[in-house]
Amino acid sequence: MTESAQQQQQQRIFERLSQAVVDMDETLAEKIATMIVHEGLDCTKAIETGLGEGMARVGKLYETGEYFIPDLLVCADALQKASDILKTGLYQYPLSKGRVVIGTIYGDTHDLGKNIVTLFMTSAGYEVLDLGKDVPARLFVDEAVKWNADIIAISTLMTTTMKNIKDVIDLLVTEKKREQFWVMLGGKPISYNFAAKIGADGYAQNAVQAVKFLDNTISKLRRY
C-alpha cells in the first residue's frame, strides 16, 4: 500500500471511531480503539481527530437541540472508554492544552452541569481538577495556586449562590493573585453581564461554549 493510501485508510478508521462516539456505541468505540492500538496506528491522532471530532459533532447536535443531556453523557462514556484504550498505545503523553480548576460554588450542591463541562473540557484535551460541589472560595484559590492552573471555572445553578462567586474573585484580588488566572463562570442564572460585573474574564452558556472559551483563551496565554 502506498503511504497516501495508508493514510486514507487510517483516516477512514478515525472517522468510524468518531461516528461510534456520535452514535453512543460504546462497544464499537472500544473495538475500534483496540484495533488502532493493535495495528500500531497513530494513537495521538486517533484521540485528536477520531474522538475530538466525535465530541465536537456531539456538541453541535446538543446545541441544535437534537441531543440532550442523557445523550451527551452516553457519548462521553463511549469517548472515555475508547480514550483509555488509545492511551495505552501512546509512546508519549500528549501535551496538555491547559489546566483548569473547576467546581460548584459554596452553598450549591448542583453539580450536573459542572460535571458535563468537565467531561467536555477533558475530552477536548485539557487537564481538569474537579473540586466537586459546595466549594469555598479559599479552596478554589489554594488549589489553583498549588496546581499551577491557568483557569478557574466556577459554576452555580441557583440565583441564591451567585453572589458567593464574587468571593473567589475578591480573594484573588486581595491576595494579589488575580493576574495569575483567568476566571470563567457558567450555570443557569449566570449571564455575560453578571460575569463582567463581578470582574470575571468570561462566561460560557454551555459545555460546548466553555471549550470554545478555553480554546480562545489558552492561545493567549504565554505558557502554551
Place this chain on the structure above:
Amino acid sequence: MIVDVLSPKERLKKTLSGEAVDRPPVICPGGMMNAAIVDVMNKTGHTLPDAHHTSDKMSDLAYDVYENTGFENFGIPFCMTVEAEALGSTINFGSLECEPKIQKEVFPSVNDVTFLPAGTIENCNRAGAVIQAIYLLSEKHPEIPVIGSLTGPISTAASIVDPMTFLKQLRRERELSHQVIDYVTEQLMGYAKLMADNGATAISIADPTATGEILGPKIFEEYAVYYLNKIADAVHELRIPVIVHICGDVRMVKPQLQKLHSEILSVDAIVDLKKLKDELNNTPTMGNISTYLLEFGQPDTVFKQAKHLLSKNIDILAPACGLSTSTPLTNITAFTSAVKEG
C-alpha cells in the same frame, strides 16, 4: 379597603376547578418553592432547620410564613429531601439560611436500587411530621388552603441514584429505569394520598430534574409526563387538585406539557406565561415572578411586575422557582399586596 368575599381556600379551590373568581390567588406551595425566609424566622423565632423535623414546629413556621408574607396558603414541607431520605439517601439539613440538600445518593446506579416495602415514605418520621402538620393546620385554619408539596418522581429517583449515571441509564437501561421510577412513583403516591386524606387542599409536585432542557422531548414524555400523570391520577381519585411545576425553558416540550393531567402548570421566569397559555389551548397557568427580582429588586419593581402578570390573566400568581432564603420580606409583601389590591 377591599373586602375579600372568598376565603383564600375557596378562591384557590375555585381557581383550580376552573371556576370564575374575584381575583387570582397568590401562593407559594412549599417544597422546592419554600417561603420560610430568614426575615420571617428572625422575626418569629420559629426557625429552620428545627422545623424540618416536628409537626408542631413545622406548622408554627408555616403559619408564620402565611401571616408575614401575605401568601394565601400554608406550604409544607420546607425542602425537597423528605422522600429521598425515607428511601435511603443521606441528608444535610443545612442551617437557618441554607436549605437541606442530598449529601449522598444512596445507590450508584439503577441496578443497585433496593426496593423497600410500600408505605416506606409515609412511615418515616419526617413525612409523618409533614402529614401531621397538614392535619393540624387544616383543622385549625379551615379557611386557609394547605398545600402538600411533593418532590417529583424523576427528581426523587435522581436523589437516590447518582444523577449522572441515572440520566445515562434513562437512555441505556430503559426497563430498569422504568422499574426504579415506578417504584419511586408508587411510594410518592402513597405519601400524596395521605397528605390529601389529612386535609391538604392541593398537592403540588415540583420535578426540577425533569426539564425539557435536560431530558429532551422524548425522554421527558416517556418518563416525566408518564409518572407525573400517574401521581396526579392517584391524587385525583381523592378529588384533590394537582399543581405541577416544570423548571427551565419549556420551549422544547410544549406538546408534552399538554399531556399533563394536573389542574395547573407552573413554570420558570424564563417562560412567557401569557404566550404559553395561548399556545397550550388556554391551559391554566401559575407563576412566575422572578426569584432573582424578589431577592435583589426593589419593592416598587416587584410591585410593577406583579401588576404586569395580573394584566396577562395568569390564573395563580406565585414565585417562578425556589426562593432564596435571604429574599427581603418587603419584596414578598410588595408582590402579594399587588395581587390582593386587585
